[in-house]
Amino acid sequence: MKGLRINSYIFIFTIVVSVAWLAGCIQNDLPFPRIPQNIIAVAAVGESKQAYIDSIAFEVNLYLDETVDIENVNFSEYRITPGATSDPDLLEGTYDFSSPVYVTLSRFQDYDWKLIANQDIVRYFQVAGEVGESIVDPVGHRVIVNMPAGTDLANLTLQRVKLGPEGITSITPSLDPGPLDLSYPLRVVVACHGRYEYWTIYAQFTETIVSTTSVDAWSKVIWAYGNGPADVKNGFEYKKEGSEEWIPVPERYVSQTQGAFSCYIPHLDPLTKYAVRAVSGENIANEVQVTTQSTAVIPNGDFENWCQIGKIIFPYAEGGPEFWDTGNTGASTLGQNLTVSSEDTPTGSGLSAELTTKFVGIAGIGKLGAGSIFTGKFVKVDGTNGILDFGRPWNLRPTKLHGYYKYKTATIDYVSSEFASFKGRPDTCFIYVALTDWTAPYEIRTNPKNRNLFDPNASYVIGYGKMQYSGTMDDWQEFEIPISYRSTSKVPTYIQITAATSKYGDYFTGGNGAVLWVDQFSLGWDLDD
Known part of the structure; x- marks a missing residue:
């Protein structure tokens, strides 16, 4: 009996130790959730424009007015994901941005953010x-x-x-x-x-009195740059390959700042060789030979091709090029397609794209969805939000986006906290075009916890143009959006075209019942006189 009691004690002790060991293993093997902690808003005192927050790269670009002391920067606003902590807290103290500043946001894990100050001082x-x-x-x-x-x-x-x-x-x-x-x-x-x-x-x-410093050839336009004496009449000449005649560039196309001058030469032929040279008084500069680029048609820019796969409607022919996409993949989870084809067109024949803003939900539970169509792909649903890839490969430089649209506004009745003051205003449609230098499609996230949207002021934008309207139209109207470029020499890698029924639809703000029709999208390649 004594031996039996000893064995029983040993057995019980073994069970207790084993359970304790197992509990320890279970406790240590449970991972903390990985929830990225984001900078939601940040504003430096004396900024020249709004900061650009990249929640994918965990990077913020600040833009400071030239009079701000870059070694002593203060912040007027700094908001991060609720529940996270920040080391340091940017609202406390001043910061030296002559080099990047790093902050760590913590909640379960640490997330290191890099803040860069951009300051252009004109000299x-x-x-x-x-x-x-x-x-x-x-x-x-x-x-x-x-x-x-x-x-x-x-x-x-x-x-x-x-x-x-x-x-x-x-x-x-x-x-x-x-x-x-x-x-x-x-x-x-x-x-x-x-x-x-x-x-x-x-x-x-x-010894060089005048020089042709650079020439950039687009599809139907050439840009030329030169140096010459500041107190002499400066300009340019050009000729097509095979011609002996040099054509003076009209003065209205030439601009000059001291001895630096430039011009644009419109109305040229695509895929054609030209020679360009600067002139200053009687002096003639070196010739630069270039070849203009081709032109291109926007795939399915007339919105004639559509298909339905399962419950989702897509703006392309089944099995055909998928240049455009919509938010229908997200809205279809609640049985809706917000962007569809329509027989209402500016010519009275064919199809257009019809985009609608409406509340998408069941039994009053859901969100406002804004109809949109964009170059890119809807990647996946993130809860009731979306993850998209923006952009399609593109290396040409158009000068304008042309098309037709019709809009029926609605009173904004759904707002997010950021745009609460917009409630009761007329909704606004929005169309824009951008040329970028992305190395891959740009990831868009609409989830407020890790939101990442397109920013026209970001450094990746080479050219950009936009239009918006907030009324109700009885009939179709033609539009033309000029594209402004930051550089004539940079060659884009992607094109982004977006049309949306509600300008702030990414923030789930808009008017239930607003409708935008778009059709006949095309690109222009020339410049007007």
């Missing part, structure tokens, strides 16, 4: 008769002025100078418009925000 140094524009080097703290050979460098005329932020920068010795001696390097002290920079200003001779 110039202009001398009468210089060739081209003076080179202002803010990193090397130097200015280089190019003058025609034989110029008396001791008797130059300074026209204007700005080497730091407007109104808060001093230069010692003072540089005022008037006589300027650059026969020897001129050293000055530039002071701003209590810091001092030591600059050197040089003048040098150039």
Whole structure:
């Protein structure tokens, strides 16, 4: 009996230890949920435009006015995912953004965010008769002025100078418009925000009186850039391959800032070789030969091709190119298609796209859905939200988006917290086109917890144009959206075209019953006179 009791104790002890060990294993093996913690809103004091928040890359780009001290930046707004903590808290203290600043958002796991400050400070140094524009080097703290050979460098005329932020920068010795001696390097002290920079200003001779510095060929337009004396009439000439005649570019196409000048040459032929050269008075610059690009048609831009797969309606022929998509994949989870084909067209024949904003739900539970059509793909549903891939590969540079639209507005009756003040206003339709330098389709997320939307001010945008309307139209109207480019030399990699019944539909804000019809989308390639 004694041995039996001992064995029983051993058995019970073994069970207790085993259970405790097993419990420990179960407890340690349960992972914490991985929920990305996001910066929802951030605003620096003195910003020049709204910050761009990239919740995919965990990166924020701030845009500061040139007068802001980049080494002492304060914040007026900083909001993060509810329940998360931030180290540091940007609302406390000042921050040096001469290099990126990092913050860590924590809840279950840590998420490191990178904040970058962008600050464009306009600087110039202009001398009468210089060739081209003076080179202002803010990193090397130097200015280089190019003058025609034989110029008396001791008797130059300074026209204007700005080497730091407007109104808060001093230069010692003072540089005022008037006589300027650059026969020897001129050293000055530039002071701003209590810091001092030591600059050197040089003048040098150039044997080149006029030069064609660069030429960018689009499909039906060429852009040309040149340098020449500032006090001489400057311009450009061009000719088509095989022609002996040089054609002067009309003055209305030419613009000039001191000795730097540029032009655009419209009404050209696609896929054609041209030669372009700058001219300055009687002097002729080097020739640059280029070939214009092709033109292209937007696939299914007339919205004639549609198909239905299961319950979902798609804006392309079954088995055909999938250039466009809609939000129907998300709305169909509650039995709705918000974007469909319509026989209401501007010509009275064929099909158009009909986009509707309506509350999508069951028994009063759901969300407002805004009809939309976009270049890209609806990837998947995220709860009652969506994840999309924006953009289709594209390497041409159109000058405008052309098409037809008809709109019936509705009173905004559903709003998110960000746009609560919009309730009761007429809804607004929105159409835009963008050319970007994305390396892959751009992921869009509408979930407020990790929202990531298209930003026309982001650095990835090369060209952009938009239009909007908030009334009710009796009939179709033609539209044309000019595309503004930040650079004539950058070649895009993707095109993004979006039409939406409700401008703020991504925020589930709009008017139940608003309808937008669109048709006959095409791209323009020329520039008007």
